[in-house]
Amino acid sequence: MTGHDGSVGPLQLLLPHPATGELFASPVPPGSGWPGDVADADTPVARTAVQVRRLAAGTGLDELEARVSVCAACPRLVAWREQVAREKRASYADEPYWGRPIAGWGAPDPRVLVVGLAPAAHGGNRTGRVFTGDRSGDWLFAGLHRVGLATQATSTHAADGLRLVDTRMVATVRCAPPLNKPTTQERDTCAPWLDAELRQVADSVRVVVALGSYGWAAALGAFGRIGWEVPRPRPKFGHGASASLDGPHPITLLGCYHPSQQNTFTGRLTEPMLDEVLGRAADAARIPR
Numbered sequence: 001m002t003g004h005d006g007s008v009g010p011l012q013l014l015l016p017h018p019a020t021g022e023l024f025a026s027p028v029p030p031g032s033g034w035p036g037d038v039a040d041a042d043t044p045v046a047r048t049a050v051q052v053r054r055l056a057a058g059t060g061l062d063e064l065e066a067r068v069s070v071c072a073a074c075p076r077l078v079a080w081r082e083q084v085a086r087e088k089r090a091s092y093a094d095e096p097y098w099g100r101p102i103a104g105w106g107a108p109d110p111r112v113l114v115v116g117l118a119p120a121a122h123g124g125n126r127t128g129r130v131f132t133g134d135r136s137g138d139w140l141f142a143g144l145h146r147v148g149l150a151t152q153a154t155s156t157h158a159a160d161g162l163r164l165v166d167t168r169m170v171a172t173v174r175c176a177p178p179l180n181k182p183t184t185q186e187r188d189t190c191a192p193w194l195d196a197e198l199r200q201v202a203d204s205v206r207v208v209v210a211l212g213s214y215g216w217a218a219a220l221g222a223f224g225r226i227g228w229e230v231p232r233p234r235p236k237f238g239h240g241a242s243a244s245l246d247g248p249h250p251i252t253l254l255g256c257y258h259p260s261q262q263n264t265f266t267g268r269l270t271e272p273m274l275d276e277v278l279g280r281a282a283d284a285a286r287i288p289r
């Protein structure tokens with residue numbers, strides 16, 4: 001069997017996609033028909049930080065998504081995402097796992113941009129779509145649906161029919177990291193993908209919802225790098241905190257506790273708290289609800 005990087009690997013078990021029934025290896029080879037996969041066997045693969053910078057520059061949003069989805073620049077994360085994809089969690093043992101980086105997803109011209117940390121090993125790394133198929137996503141999509149930013153409240157796999165309304169979601173680091181903790185070097189290696197995506201969508205964005213202090217810092221850093229004026233000293237993250245980013249038009253940055261189980265189980269983040277921030281985002285972006 002040919003691997004996603006063109007190498008010939010050991011015979012892999014093919015398993016049916018839970019929605020389409022089509023058979024896939026884990027990790028999923030680009031261009032093999034996975035719902036939403038925009039890459040193919042010819043999509044260039046970044047294998048170093050320098051190559052990430054080169055491949056992230058000067059390309060359109062579709063090609064950017066494709067290039068992100070085959071990136072292999074962080075050896076530790078490549079090994080981890082593929083190991084998780086092969087070994088799987090027992091409850092998903094009968095499913096293929098995406099096992100590749102997770103591109104941004106949603107409207108190509110969003111008014112609201114949601115910035116998270118990184119995909120979950122058995123969530124996005126399994127389903128191939130950001131926040132899809134894990135408990136954090138269950139919370140987030142339900143909240144987005146309640147305030148009119150998503151067409152349905154659940155998000156189970158990449159062919160579930162869900163659409164975001166004038167909204168896009170991105171992870172700061174595009175591969176699932178062990179213990180949900182990317183290293184500083186991995187964050188920096190991945191940053192050009194985020195910067196390039198923000199350049200593509202910033203014209204339409206009016207509100208950025210940063211999930212957790214990691215998303216907050218990443219959003220401030222990325223908008224600063226692409227030429228927007230960010231407040232100095234850097235505003236502190238908090239749930240409901242806001243800051244103004246100045247560029248060709250103002251963008252409101254809103255802080256929201258990350259809907260991780262650690263926060264939702266302990267009551268640190270409740271549904272009303274989530275709805276309050278997401279509702280402010282929808283209102284500030286003038287999206288009717």
Ligand code: SF4
Pocket residue numbers: 052068071072073074077078101173174175186189190191193
């Ligand atoms: S974390 Fe980012 S830069 Fe590193 S391999 Fe994944 S997509 Fe590439």
